[in-house]
Amino acid sequence: MADKAIDVYLNDHLAGAMLGVDLAGQIQARSHGTALGEAMESIAPQIEQDRQTLIELMRQLDSSKNPVKQATAWIAEKVSRAKFHGMTSGEPELGTFMALETLMLGVRGKACMWRALRQVADQYPPLASVNLDELIERADRQYDTLERERLSAGTRALANQVPVTA
Numbered sequence: 816m817a818d819k820a821i822d823v824y825l826n827d828h829l830a831g832a833m834l835g836v837d838l839a840g841q842i843q844a845r846s847h848g849t850a851l852g853e854a855m856e857s858i859a860p861q862i863e864q865d866r867q868t869l870i871e872l873m874r875q876l877d878s879s880k881n882p883v884k885q886a887t888a889w890i891a892e893k894v895s896r897a898k899f900h901g902m903t904s905g906e907p908e909l910g911t912f913m914a915l916e917t918l919m920l921g922v923r924g925k926a927c928m929w930r931a932l933r934q935v936a937d938q939y940p941p942l943a944s945v946n947l948d949e950l951i952e953r954a955d956r957q958y959d960t961l962e963r964e965r966l967s968a969g970t971r972a973l974a975n976q977v978p979v980t981a
Contacts, residue, residue, distance in 0.1 A: 875941035
Protein backbone atom coordinates (compact mmCIF):
# COMPACT_ATOMS: atom_id res chain seq x y z
CA MET A 816 0.00 0.00 0.00
CA ALA A 817 1.12 3.54 -0.68
CA ASP A 818 2.34 5.86 2.04
CA LYS A 819 -0.53 6.37 4.49
CA ALA A 820 -0.65 10.15 4.17
CA ILE A 821 -0.92 10.09 0.39
CA ASP A 822 -3.41 7.19 0.55
CA VAL A 823 -5.72 9.17 2.85
CA TYR A 824 -5.25 12.35 0.81
CA LEU A 825 -6.06 10.70 -2.51
CA ASN A 826 -9.06 8.87 -1.06
CA ASP A 827 -10.48 12.15 0.22
CA HIS A 828 -10.10 13.65 -3.23
CA LEU A 829 -11.56 10.57 -4.89
CA ALA A 830 -14.67 10.90 -2.73
CA GLY A 831 -14.90 14.56 -3.72
CA ALA A 832 -14.40 13.63 -7.37
CA MET A 833 -17.28 11.18 -7.17
CA LEU A 834 -19.52 13.90 -5.77
CA GLY A 835 -18.25 16.34 -8.42
CA VAL A 836 -18.98 13.98 -11.31
CA ASP A 837 -22.53 13.42 -10.09
CA LEU A 838 -23.12 17.10 -9.42
CA ALA A 839 -21.78 18.10 -12.85
CA GLY A 840 -24.13 15.56 -14.41
CA GLN A 841 -27.09 16.95 -12.45
CA ILE A 842 -26.33 20.50 -13.56
CA GLN A 843 -25.84 19.41 -17.16
CA ALA A 844 -29.14 17.49 -17.24
CA ARG A 845 -31.13 20.37 -15.71
CA SER A 846 -29.57 22.97 -17.99
CA HIS A 847 -29.97 21.35 -21.39
CA GLY A 848 -30.46 23.95 -24.13
CA THR A 849 -29.03 26.87 -22.15
CA ALA A 850 -25.63 28.57 -22.03
CA LEU A 851 -24.98 26.74 -18.77
CA GLY A 852 -25.94 23.46 -20.43
CA GLU A 853 -23.46 24.12 -23.23
CA ALA A 854 -20.70 24.88 -20.74
CA MET A 855 -21.49 21.72 -18.80
CA GLU A 856 -21.36 19.61 -21.99
CA SER A 857 -17.64 20.37 -21.99
CA ILE A 858 -16.93 20.46 -18.26
CA ALA A 859 -18.85 17.39 -17.07
CA PRO A 860 -16.86 14.90 -19.20
CA GLN A 861 -13.61 16.60 -18.19
CA ILE A 862 -14.49 16.17 -14.51
CA GLU A 863 -15.09 12.47 -15.16
CA GLN A 864 -11.76 12.23 -17.03
CA ASP A 865 -10.02 13.84 -14.07
CA ARG A 866 -11.65 11.31 -11.74
CA GLN A 867 -10.46 8.47 -13.97
CA THR A 868 -6.94 9.95 -13.95
CA LEU A 869 -7.03 9.99 -10.16
CA ILE A 870 -8.25 6.37 -10.03
CA GLU A 871 -5.46 5.28 -12.39
CA LEU A 872 -2.89 7.20 -10.37
CA MET A 873 -4.11 5.55 -7.17
CA ARG A 874 -3.84 2.16 -8.87
CA GLN A 875 -0.25 2.90 -9.91
CA LEU A 876 0.56 4.02 -6.38
CA ASP A 877 -1.06 0.84 -4.99
CA SER A 878 -3.43 3.04 -3.00
CA SER A 879 -6.62 1.17 -2.16
CA LYS A 880 -10.00 2.86 -2.31
CA ASN A 881 -11.62 3.54 1.03
CA PRO A 882 -15.17 2.15 0.81
CA VAL A 883 -16.41 4.26 3.73
CA LYS A 884 -15.36 7.49 2.01
CA GLN A 885 -16.89 6.30 -1.26
CA ALA A 886 -20.19 5.46 0.46
CA THR A 887 -20.21 8.78 2.29
CA ALA A 888 -19.71 10.66 -0.99
CA TRP A 889 -22.51 8.66 -2.59
CA ILE A 890 -24.89 9.48 0.25
CA ALA A 891 -23.90 13.17 0.19
CA GLU A 892 -24.60 13.33 -3.52
CA LYS A 893 -28.06 11.80 -3.08
CA VAL A 894 -28.91 14.21 -0.25
CA SER A 895 -27.64 17.18 -2.27
CA ARG A 896 -30.16 16.51 -5.03
CA ALA A 897 -33.02 17.91 -2.95
CA LYS A 898 -31.11 21.05 -2.07
CA PHE A 899 -29.71 21.68 -5.51
CA HIS A 900 -33.03 21.11 -7.24
CA GLY A 901 -34.49 23.87 -5.09
CA MET A 902 -36.76 21.52 -3.17
CA THR A 903 -35.65 22.80 0.22
CA SER A 904 -36.00 26.47 -0.70
CA GLY A 905 -38.73 26.34 -3.34
CA GLU A 906 -36.35 28.25 -5.62
CA PRO A 907 -34.87 26.16 -8.48
CA GLU A 908 -32.64 29.07 -9.57
CA LEU A 909 -31.16 29.21 -6.07
CA GLY A 910 -30.55 25.47 -6.26
CA THR A 911 -28.63 25.86 -9.53
CA PHE A 912 -26.63 28.73 -8.07
CA MET A 913 -25.71 26.70 -4.99
CA ALA A 914 -24.88 23.62 -7.09
CA LEU A 915 -22.50 25.68 -9.24
CA GLU A 916 -20.89 27.19 -6.18
CA THR A 917 -20.38 23.73 -4.67
CA LEU A 918 -18.96 22.37 -7.91
CA MET A 919 -16.58 25.33 -8.10
CA LEU A 920 -15.27 24.52 -4.62
CA GLY A 921 -14.64 20.97 -5.75
CA VAL A 922 -12.82 22.09 -8.89
CA ARG A 923 -10.67 24.47 -6.83
CA GLY A 924 -9.87 21.61 -4.45
CA LYS A 925 -8.94 19.41 -7.39
CA ALA A 926 -6.52 22.05 -8.67
CA CYS A 927 -5.02 22.26 -5.19
CA MET A 928 -4.55 18.49 -5.18
CA TRP A 929 -2.77 18.50 -8.55
CA ARG A 930 -0.50 21.31 -7.29
CA ALA A 931 0.31 19.43 -4.09
CA LEU A 932 1.12 16.29 -6.08
CA ARG A 933 3.38 18.31 -8.35
CA GLN A 934 5.35 19.37 -5.27
CA VAL A 935 6.07 15.74 -4.31
CA ALA A 936 6.29 14.22 -7.79
CA ASP A 937 9.97 13.36 -7.32
CA GLN A 938 9.04 11.11 -4.36
CA TYR A 939 6.39 9.08 -6.23
CA PRO A 940 7.56 7.70 -9.61
CA PRO A 941 4.00 7.07 -10.93
CA LEU A 942 3.40 10.83 -10.84
CA ALA A 943 5.89 11.18 -13.70
CA SER A 944 3.31 9.60 -16.03
CA VAL A 945 0.76 12.30 -15.25
CA ASN A 946 0.91 15.74 -16.86
CA LEU A 947 0.11 17.65 -13.68
CA ASP A 948 0.64 21.05 -15.31
CA GLU A 949 -2.02 20.22 -17.90
CA LEU A 950 -4.41 19.01 -15.21
CA ILE A 951 -3.86 22.20 -13.22
CA GLU A 952 -4.51 24.36 -16.29
CA ARG A 953 -7.66 22.41 -17.12
CA ALA A 954 -8.96 22.78 -13.55
CA ASP A 955 -8.26 26.51 -13.71
CA ARG A 956 -10.21 26.79 -17.00
CA GLN A 957 -13.08 24.79 -15.50
CA TYR A 958 -13.09 27.11 -12.50
CA ASP A 959 -13.18 30.23 -14.69
CA THR A 960 -16.09 28.89 -16.74
CA LEU A 961 -18.00 27.82 -13.66
CA GLU A 962 -17.41 31.22 -12.04
CA ARG A 963 -18.92 32.98 -15.05
CA GLU A 964 -21.94 30.67 -14.95
CA ARG A 965 -22.20 30.94 -11.14
CA LEU A 966 -22.37 34.73 -11.30
CA SER A 967 -25.04 34.54 -13.98
CA ALA A 968 -27.05 32.02 -11.94
CA GLY A 969 -26.54 34.13 -8.81
CA THR A 970 -27.95 37.16 -10.55
CA ARG A 971 -31.03 35.20 -11.59
CA ALA A 972 -31.45 33.64 -8.14
CA LEU A 973 -30.79 36.67 -5.98
CA ALA A 974 -31.94 39.66 -8.04
CA ASN A 975 -35.40 41.12 -7.55
CA GLN A 976 -35.71 39.59 -4.13
CA VAL A 977 -38.00 41.48 -1.80
CA PRO A 978 -35.96 42.55 1.22
CA VAL A 979 -37.22 41.43 4.59
CA THR A 980 -37.89 44.33 6.94
CA ALA A 981 -37.97 44.11 10.70
